[in-house]
Amino acid sequence: MLVALPLATLVLLALAAILYVRRRRARGSRPSARTLCWLVVPATGLALATGWCALGLYEGGAGELAVLCASALVAGAAALGRGRFAAWVAERARRAPGSGAPTRALVAVVAVLACVVLGFLALELTYNATALSIALNYAAIEASIILGALLVLFFLFQRHGAGLALGAFICWGIGLAQYFVARFKASAILPNDLFVLETAAAVSGNYVYAVNGAVLLGLSCVMLASAASALVFAARAETTESAARRWLANLGCALVALAALGAGVTVPNYFDDLGVSMEYWYALDYYERQGFLTTFVAVAQDLPIERPEGYDEAQARATEASYAAEYDAGDGASVRRTVAEEQFEEVRPTVICIMNETFADLSVLGGEEWGYEGPARYNSLSDSLMTGDLAVSVLGGGTCNSEFELLTGIPLAYVGDGKYPYSLYDLSEAPSLAKQFSELGYATTAMHPNYATNWNRNRVYEALGFDEFLCIDDFEDAETFHSGVSDAATYDKILELLEADDGPQFIFDVTMQNHSAYDQENIGEVTGYAVDGMSSYDNDRLSEYLACIEESDRALAEFIDELRDLDRPVVLLFFGDHQPALSTIVNDALYTNEDALEHSLRIHETTYVIWANYDVAGNDQRAEKNDTSICFLGVLLNEAVGAPLSDYQKAELVVRGELPALSLVGTRLADGSWLAAGSDAEGLPASYADLADMAYLEFAGKLK
Numbered sequence: 243m244l245v246a247l248p249l250a251t252l253v254l255l256a257l258a259a260i261l262y263v264r265r266r267r268a269r270g271s272r273p274s275a276r277t278l279c280w281l282v283v284p285a286t287g288l289a290l291a292t293g294w295c296a297l298g299l300y301e302g303g304a305g306e307l308a309v310l311c312a313s314a315l316v317a318g319a320a321a322l323g324r325g326r327f328a329a330w331v332a333e334r335a336r337r338a339p340g341s342g343a344p345t346r347a348l349v350a351v352v353a354v355l356a357c358v359v360l361g362f363l364a365l366e367l368t369y370n371a372t373a374l375s376i377a378l379n380y381a382a383i384e385a386s387i388i389l390g391a392l393l394v395l396f397f398l399f400q401r402h403g404a405g406l407a408l409g410a411f412i413c414w415g416i417g418l419a420q421y422f423v424a425r426f427k428a429s430a431i432l433p434n435d436l437f438v439l440e441t442a443a444a445v446s447g448n449y450v451y452a453v454n455g456a457v458l459l460g461l462s463c464v465m466l467a468s469a470a471s472a473l474v475f476a477a478r479a480e481t482t483e484s485a486a487r488r489w490l491a492n493l494g495c496a497l498v499a500l501a502a503l504g505a506g507v508t509v510p511n512y513f514d515d516l517g518v519s520m521e522y523w524y525a526l527d528y529y530e531r532q533g534f535l536t537t538f539v540a541v542a543q544d545l546p547i548e549r550p551e552g553y554d555e556a557q558a559r560a561t562e563a564s565y566a567a568e569y570d571a572g573d574g575a576s577v578r579r580t581v582a583e584e585q586f587e588e589v590r591p592t593v594i595c596i597m598n599e600t601f602a603d604l605s606v607l608g609g610e611e612w613g614y615e616g617p618a619r620y621n622s623l624s625d626s627l628m629t630g631d632l633a634v635s636v637l638g639g640g641t642c643n644s645e646f647e648l649l650t651g652i653p654l655a656y657v658g659d660g661k662y663p664y665s666l667y668d669l670s671e672a673p674s675l676a677k678q679f680s681e682l683g684y685a686t687t688a689m690h691p692n693y694a695t696n697w698n699r700n701r702v703y704e705a706l707g708f709d710e711f712l713c714i715d716d717f718e719d720a721e722t723f724h725s726g727v728s729d730a731a732t733y734d735k736i737l738e739l740l741e742a743d744d745g746p747q748f749i750f751d752v753t754m755q756n757h758s759a760y761d762q763e764n765i766g767e768v769t770g771y772a773v774d775g776m777s778s779y780d781n782d783r784l785s786e787y788l789a790c791i792e793e794s795d796r797a798l799a800e801f802i803d804e805l806r807d808l809d810r811p812v813v814l815l816f817f818g819d820h821q822p823a824l825s826t827i828v829n830d831a832l833y834t835n836e837d838a839l840e841h842s843l844r845i846h847e848t849t850y851v852i853w854a855n856y857d858v859a860g861n862d863q864r865a866e867k868n869d870t871s872i873c874f875l876g877v878l879l880n881e882a883v884g885a886p887l888s889d890y891q892k893a894e895l896v897v898r899g900e901l902p903a904l905s906l907v908g909t910r911l912a913d914g915s916w917l918a919a920g921s922d923a924e925g926l927p928a929s930y931a932d933l934a935d936m937a938y939l940e941f942a943g944k945l946k
């Protein structure tokens with residue numbers, strides 16, 4: 243800005259002039275090294291502002307810059323006046339023996355408290371436009387964390403104010419980092435992001451680091467914290483021995499403060515006890531509402547995956563090998579599997595996985611009572627390899643968790659409820675269908691016609707081994723329906739990929755059109771459905787949702803017809819990620835006073851089909867009914883078409899003989915009965931605990 247640049251430069255020059263005049267008045271004596279160090283803070287702040295303005299990277303107003311300049315002058319005055327303040331304290335102590343230590347302690351306490359407040363503001367103002375609206379309970383949690391960190395630094399710096407100033411600067415640095423992440427990716431910094439700093443650094447040069455006035459307001463708080471901290475100092479030790487004792491005492495206090503801080507961020511249950519909540523889809527909103535540190539620590543507490551009781555890595559490996567050997571000696575040696583393997587090696591079919599947004603057959607919700615029979619074309623597909631009901635762990639949202647279970651084969655039941663691996667963990671060491679097919683020489687592509695940063699897919703897909711990710715930018719001018727790019731448009735994109743490369747491919751398509759809300763009234767006239775006990779508004783939403791499913795059903799049937807005509811082998815897996823949230827309303831209206839588990843299972847169920855456009859060896863392709871859950875879906879696909887299996891996948895198939903389905907809701911036993919999640923382990927076969935050990939071995943045990 244034309245006004246801002248000269249203003250910052252003038253203040254910077256003013257500080258230099260004041261320093262020069264003071265030196266002349268002191269007859270050429272140089273200012274102390276400590277004074278110069280304290281002047282570095284305002285000088286650096288002004289230099290940053292000047293640089294941003296000069297490069298055209300400042301997008302704020304002159305008012306925020308004026309606040310920064312004023313704060314820098316205060317910080318500079320404190321730096322230049324700290325010597326006189328120290329002399330005043332010493333003189334006061336000489337006149338009133340014993341008053342020096344209490345005076346220094348009082349100044350330190352005031353400075354610490356001031357830096358807590360200023361550190362909080364330096365962090366929150368920088369990225370959070372609603373910083374001053376954070377509820378007091380959340381602000382108190384964050385302030386407590388900052389206080390603990392400042393005390394650690396205060397004692398590490400031997401009770402000098404430099405530690406406090408450094409702490410405030412770190413707070414601003416965190417806020418600045420969050421500001422850029424929000425600006426570039428519209429997301430929040432999560433604990434797992436610390437595991438991929440190298441990747442972040444590799445792409446950091448692609449961005450333009452412009453700042454707004456809020457960044458300068460945060461930096462102004464650092465200037466004021468520096469002013470308060472500059473007046474904090476400890477008395478000089480009289481002897482070397484007393485200096486050593488003081489050094490050790492301060493180090494001990496720092497360790498105590500660190501231990502207290504560690505306990506404070508690990509022992510309390512922020513989610514339950516202190517009212518901190520989190521929805522990972524809206525992570526940035528929750529950070530702004532509850533404060534960065536408050537929410538970050540709460541997420542970090544949720545990060546660890548519970549280690550199975552009695553877990554031993556060597557034993558888990560032996561267990562996995564034992565199950566794999568059992569498969570190799572049984573189903574793995576069958577004629578069906580053998581001919582399928584031979585065929586797969588010869589034809590190398592392209593594998594397409596479509597996770598269709600909110601696709602479910604809601605006829606399971608008493609459809610006969612309100613006139614709904616389900617997606618007709620889908621249900622009439624008679625030449626599939628297998629099809630069935632699919633137990634899922636999420637409802638109305640959490641799409642990424644269905645993706646995670648499919649692509650990795652890791653049951654969410656062993657990860658934990660409320661956890662979103664796409665947001666929480668580095669998945670680079672996780673098992674993955676994409677990695678498997680890539681190792682077989684397949685080109686691997688993921689596509690989702692929405693923002694690449696949704697659920698961190700831009701980072702996650704790379705970690706899971708996909709060669710390419712097609713996002714909304716790759717669907718310019720594509721046909722839309724309801725909530726976004728149509729299913730049909732994504733299928734056209736798949737056909738384009740097949741036309742461009744006649745080699746084997748693994749393609750994962752996450753569709754968008756059926757996404758909520760279902761009161762948009764943007765798809766024309768729809769068939770009306772009415773469930774007794776539901777409001778007209780909810781019935782209208784139900785009707786709009788089912789119209790979306792009808793369109794998905796039509797597009798899928800058309801896509802399958804096109805695949806039939808292709809002169810290349812293709813295998814298709816199609817499934818729904820979850821039911822819509824409004825299923826709970828239908829379920830509650832039609833089913834009352836029933837078992838809670840049964841009530842919940844009904845709305846945690848979608849459907850799947852595995853189909854091929856060629857005769858798969860060892861399979862009669864008569865739509866075998868095979869109910870399962872998403873965590874087993876990938877291995878069922880590979881096993882059906884003869885694709886190679888890892889030892890973990892072989893073990894999954896054996897365990898599945900006793901546990902056909904497994905989700906966060908419950909576990910299905912071989913006799914068809916269900917046990918609710920968290921049920922007494924005595925009701926579960928030993929294979930449940932064995933699979934927990936193997937899943938931990940393959941995933942949680944590899945997390946960095």
